[in-house]
Amino acid sequence: MRTVGYLWDSLYGWVDTGSGGFSPADPLAGLQPIAHHVAHPDTKRRFHEAVQVSALKEHLTFMQATAASDEDLLRVHTAEYVQRIKDQSTLAKGGDAGDGATPLGKNGFHIAALAAGGAMRATKAVVEGEVDCAYALINPPGHHAEAGQGMGFCLFNNVSVAIAYAREKLGIQRVAVVDWDVHHGNGTEAIWWDEPEVLTISLHQHLCYPPESGYRTTHPGALNIPLPPGSGNKVYELAMDTVVVPALRRFKPELIMVASGFDAAAMDPLARQMLTQRGFNALTESLMAVADEVCGGKVVFCQEGGYCPHYVPICGLGVLEVLTGHSSGFGDPFAEMLDPQGVDDLYEHQRVEVERAAELLAPKEY
Ligand SMILES: [Zn+2]
Numbered sequence: 001m002r003t004v005g006y007l008w009d010s011l012y013g014w015v016d017t018g019s020g021g022f023s024p025a026d027p028l029a030g031l032q033p034i035a036h037h038v039a040h041p042d043t044k045r046r047f048h049e050a051v052q053v054s055a056l057k058e059h060l061t062f063m064q065a066t067a068a069s070d071e072d073l074l075r076v077h078t079a080e081y082v083q084r085i086k087d088q089s090t091l092a093k094g095g096d097a098g099d100g101a102t103p104l105g106k107n108g109f110h111i112a113a114l115a116a117g118g119a120m121r122a123t124k125a126v127v128e129g130e131v132d133c134a135y136a137l138i139n140p141p142g143h144h145a146e147a148g149q150g151m152g153f154c155l156f157n158n159v160s161v162a163i164a165y166a167r168e169k170l171g172i173q174r175v176a177v178v179d180w181d182v183h184h185g186n187g188t189e190a191i192w193w194d195e196p197e198v199l200t201i202s203l204h205q206h207l208c209y210p211p212e213s214g215y216r217t218t219h220p221g222a223l224n225i226p227l228p229p230g231s232g233n234k235v236y237e238l239a240m241d242t243v244v245v246p247a248l249r250r251f252k253p254e255l256i257m258v259a260s261g262f263d264a265a266a267m268d269p270l271a272r273q274m275l276t277q278r279g280f281n282a283l284t285e286s287l288m289a290v291a292d293e294v295c296g297g298k299v300v301f302c303q304e305g306g307y308c309p310h311y312v313p314i315c316g317l318g319v320l321e322v323l324t325g326h327s328s329g330f331g332d333p334f335a336e337m338l339d340p341q342g343v344d345d346l347y348e349h350q351r352v353e354v355e356r357a358a359e360l361l362a363p364k365e366y
Contacts, residue, residue, distance in 0.1 A: 002297065004323045005125045005134030006051070006060035007118050012139035013045035016094060016105025017153070023101050036309075037103070038269060039153045043309045044139045050313035051137075054328040056320050061131050065118035065138070068161055073116060075164035076157055076191055078148040085109050085155060097150025104140075104155060112155035115140055119162035119302045126298050127170045127255060133288070133299045133323055135260075137316070141304040143185040143259045144210065152183065152209060159257045159302050160191045163198060166255060173197050176253035178244060179204070180236070180283060181261025181304040182271040184214030188259065189222045196221050199251045201244055203236065205229055205264065205271050206353075218360055223247055225357040227350065232274030234346035236264070237282050239354045245290045246361055256291050256299045262306030262315040266338050270307050274343045277318035277332040284322040310334070 017037035019025050025033035036042065051057060073082050081098075088095025089109035096103055104112065115138040122134035142159055144152030159177060166172040176199045177192075179185035185202040192198040199221055204214050206226035217224050225239050248256065262280070264273040291299045301319065306312040317328040 001325055002132040002323060004060055004320070005063050005122055005131035006137070007063040007065055007122050007134065008048045008137045009065050009114055009118065011111050011114055012137070013041045015041040015111055015140050016103070016108065017041070018094070018103045018105070024103070038307050041139050043306060043312045044137060044303060046309055047313040047316040048137055050317055051320065054317060054330060056317065056324055056326060056328050059324040059326045060320070063121055063125060063134070065114055065121050067110060067113040068116035068120060068156070072120060072161055072165055073113065073156055075168060076147060076160045081148045085112065085150070097145070097155045099149070099151040102150045102153055102155065108155070112140055115142065116156045116158045116161040119158040119300070120165045122302070123162040123166050123255070123300050124170060126300050127166055127172055132297050135301040135320060135323065137303045139303060141261070142302070143179055143181060143188050143304050144183070145187040146190050153305070154187060157187045157191055159259050160188055162300065162302070163257060172254050174251070174253045175255045175257060176248055176251055177201060177257045177259060178287060179259035179304070180264065181259050182264035182268065182273050183209040183261070183305060184224065185259055186210050186213045192221055193219065199223065199247070199253065201225070201247060203227065203239055203244070205231070205273050208271050216357055216360060223360065226353065227273070228353055229272040230274060231350055232266070232343040232345055233276060233279030233282065234344050235350045235354065236275055236279055237286070238346065238351065239357065240283050240286045242354060243358045243361065245286055248290050248294055250361070252294050254295050254298070256287070256295060258287065258299060258301040259304045260301045260319065261304035262312045265306070265308060265311050265315050266341065266343055267308040267311040267334070268306065270305070274341070276335060276338050276343050277315050278335070279343070280315045281318045281322050284319045288322065
């Protein structure tokens with residue numbers, strides 16, 4: 001049985017995304033103010049609260065985050081960018097990380113540094129054997145953030161800050177990132193583009209976000225698997241088994257980081273994929289099986305996106321069920337509604353896209 005670390009901090013639920021629905025409210029653009037921004041932290045807080053009342057609680061090792069230091073952030077981000085976030089953070093009503101759609105509230109820098117620090121804490125625990133694997137339920141997310149710019153609700157690239165820390169301080173060199181957030185992990189890819197000992201793998205809906213990003217690539221340190229809209233459990237499982245798992249076997253990482261978004265789920269408002277809890281469970285099972293094979297099961301899950309307050313907690317519980325080997329006691333209360341909607345379909349055009357991604361593996365050394 002695995003020991004599973006778990007990390008949340010109440011301040012992750014205090015991320016202030018403002019009163020806009022997606023971009024800031026603007027009467028001249030027809031964008032009305034609303035209490036719940038699409039990236040409102042309640043979605044992730046509800047995941048944490050579901051954990052608290054589930055039978056999983058007694059099977060998790062609770063850990064506490066401390067904020068990443070400037071030194072930690074600067075391993076990945078430019079000094080200008082870290083200062084920019086600090087400056088925006090001092091404004092009376094907060095500011096934005098760079099693209100006009102990545103809000104942070106007053107003193108939001110502190111929560112962003114705490115999210116990066118949470119990823120570091122979970123990584124340290126796994127690398128040093130305090131736990132076998134870990135789930136860091138951190139917020140704000142990180143995978144779109146580049147060295148010198150935040151975007152897509154992401155301030156600091158939490159996964160990358162943790163990888164850089166592990167490589168400098170924990171004696172780890174080869175790290176693979178498996179990013180199953182529905183959007184392309186562009187920031188993580190860009191940060192490690194020139195580092196052949198860090199492989200970034202991204203499964204995402206083709207051209208969902210960012211624009212013109214995440215095409216299939218033959219770059220040695222990056223493997224992109226763009227999937228057509230409407231891809232459900234069987235499509236993602238095929239991609240995991242025929243592309244991601246062989247790539248990990250070939251790359252032989254010492255540690256796997258999962259950029260764990262739940263926005264590829266069938267109820268998410270920001271994408272058009274069809275995963276259900278069952279699909280996330282299957283992805284987790286495949287991933288942990290190959291992790292046991294190549295890196296002693298050392299896997300750190302870091303929360304990324306996921307915008308359906310109803311379904312994110314259910315998908316998250318599913319992942320934790322697989323990691324702990326115990327039932328949450330809840331199952332998937334949405335399965336009865338979602339299962340008849342084609343969530344397990346695998347169409348030819350979807351199979352072809354997965355096969356094309358698999359072809360990239362053939363002659364390359366990862
Ligand atoms: Zn996302």
